[in-house]
Amino acid sequence: MCDGYGGLEALYFVESLSDEDIQDLSEMVNPRLSIRPDLLLPNSADATVTVPELCDLLNSMGAKRELALLLQHCPLEGLARKVFKMSTFLKQALVQLREAKRQLQSSGSRDGSELLEKLSEISAMKTGFALLNQHWKEAFLVCKRQLDQELSDHARDFKRAAQNHEQEEEVLRSRLASMTQERDDMFAFARSLKRRLKTGALSVPRVMNFLNQHQTQVVR
Secondary structure (H helix, E strand, O other): OOOHHHHOOOOOOOOOHHHHHHHHHHHOOOOOOOHHHHOOOOOOOOOOOOOHHHHHHOOOOOHHHHHHHHHOOOOOOOHHHHOOOOHHHHHHHHHHHHHHHHHHHHHHHHHHHHHHHHHHHHHHHHHHHHHHHHHHHHEEEEHHHHHHHHHHHHHHHHHHHHHHHHHHHHHHHHHHHHHHHHHHHHHHHHHHHHHHHHOOOOOOOHHHHHHHHHOOOOOO
């Protein structure tokens, strides 16, 4: 590799994935796909690999299949750099993903608080509107009762006044009938006197009695 195998001509710092990174990666990929931590995580410091085991690993069918897959998707130029830096790129992507999720949750929490505040304001407005509506409704009922009472009082007073008017009208009608009868009697008596004067049969005492009975004043 120091001779430039796969385009690797300098030492590269490679970041390894943590258990948290593996967990986040498992949540991102298709559930039908499996994550192999043994390929993504570095071996522990206590683990030792002998040369024969390394040769067997490199010559194994799985290693050849992985190499063939890499060569199928990646050109040979810079292959080693891409392969060895894959875990670094993947870790950086996962870090950025966690930061984006944190910001999204923080924004969502803030938006939720604002939404809760707005809902509280709307609830307070609804309560105030209900109280105001109840107040005006009660005021309307009070005014309506007062108006109905006034209408009832006016109707009662009008009925009483009409009854009094009818009684007064009946009294006046009776007085008018009585006065009319007296007038007719006086006219009839005057005609009778006139006839008697013509015949010379007038009785002065009877005339005076009639006048006194009707309280008639004689003008000289």
